[in-house]
Amino acid sequence: MKIKKAIIPAAGLGTRVLPVSKSMPKEMLPIVDKPAIQYIVEETVKAGITDILIITNRGKGLIEDHFDHSVELEAVLKSRGRSDTLSELHRLANLANIYYLRQKETRGLGDAVLRAKEFIGGEPFAVLYGDDVIIGDTPAIGELCEAYEKYGKSVVGIKEVSDELIVKYSSMKISPLSEKVFSITDMIEKPSLDKKFSNYSILGRCVLDNEIFGILEHTPLGVGGELQLTDGMKEIALKSGMIGVDFSGTRYDMGNKFGIIKANIEVGLTHPETKDALKEYIKKLAETL
Numbered sequence: 097m098k099i100k101k102a103i104i105p106a107a108g109l110g111t112r113v114l115p116v117s118k119s120m121p122k123e124m125l126p127i128v129d130k131p132a133i134q135y136i137v138e139e140t141v142k143a144g145i146t147d148i149l150i151i152t153n154r155g156k157g158l159i160e161d162h163f164d165h166s167v168e169l170e171a172v173l174k175s176r177g178r179s180d181t182l183s184e185l186h187r188l189a190n191l192a193n194i195y196y197l198r199q200k201e202t203r204g205l206g207d208a209v210l211r212a213k214e215f216i217g218g219e220p221f222a223v224l225y226g227d228d229v230i231i232g233d234t235p236a237i238g239e240l241c242e243a244y245e246k247y248g249k250s251v252v253g254i255k256e257v258s259d260e261l262i263v264k265y266s267s268m269k270i271s272p273l274s275e276k277v278f279s280i281t282d283m284i285e286k287p288s289l290d291k292k293f294s295n296y297s298i299l300g301r302c303v304l305d306n307e308i309f310g311i312l313e314h315t316p317l318g319v320g321g322e323l324q325l326t327d328g329m330k331e332i333a334l335k336s337g338m339i340g341v342d343f344s345g346t347r348y349d350m351g352n353k354f355g356i357i358k359a360n361i362e363v364g365l366t367h368p369e370t371k372d373a374l375k376e377y378i379k380k381l382a383e384t385l
């Protein structure tokens with residue numbers, strides 16, 4: 097079955113990147129000249145999904161304004177003959193059918209996904225975490241959708257991470273199906289090292305069967321007193337198995353300070369307007385370190 101709808105949860109408190117996230121969502125943090133969430137919406141659209149629900153809370157206006165027309169700005173650009181920038185803004189305002197829903201209490205990623213039940217209806221759907229940007233030639237969520245279509249099971253995007261990170265993320269019990277595709281039969285959220293299954297962790301993308309909503313409705317609150325999406329997915333993994341796809345792009349965690357800096361340096365080194373100057377700057381700076 098083709099995946100037609102996506103959810104982007106963007107209602108977290110972003111406590112790891114305070115104070116910047118105090119009055120603006122971390123999903124609006126820039127990577128060079130675009131906010132994180134724009135990369136994510138563009139990835140979704142590239143994968144052929146055009147109905148997107150963004151789960152928001154505070155700072156909702158900023159995200160809505162970003163994907164809307166700005167009549168005043170467009171008039172100024174037109175009068176100044178800036179047709180390239182103008183058409184870029186038009187493209188941005190017409191990227192996809194974007195809907196918004198407020199998560200009234202920050203009760204965890206699982207709760208944010210559960211809010212989307214009515215929007216999704218009876219179909220499988222994609223979830224792209226709003227602070228995980230993945231940059232690559234092929235859209236990561238497209239790779240997951242292909243796996244869903246092939247295996248007919250819920251799919252998560254996975255990558256191997258260090259021991260230091262696995263205790264902060266989730267750990268998958270996996271066996272290989274092909275070079276980049278795995279079967280997942282169990283998982284654990286934020287495991288201690290003696291409880292980890294493997295160093296493969298879910299990183300920011302999944303395609304879920306509709307049954308997740310029924311499961312989340314009876315899943316007890318987990319780590320941090322929040323409704324954990326991983327706890328709901330674990331039930332699917334135990335019952336019918338899931339698929340893990342080691343996606344091909346590079347993932348940047350915009351929910352942590354070092355991730356934000358890395359994203360800006362690496363994307364800055366490929367951006368036509370910044371790459372040459374940034375390369376020179378980094379070389380000079382490195383001599384002083």
Ligand code: UTP
Pocket residue numbers: 105106107108109110111112113123151199201202203204205207208225226227228351
């Ligand atoms: P995180 O766990 O990284 O978000 O959730 P957080 O709670 O903002 O992080 P810290 O630990 O306080 O820094 C992953 C994604 O899920 C969204 C976040 O906005 C982020 O994009 N999320 C999280 C929600 O939409 N609602 C929630 O209740 C929690």
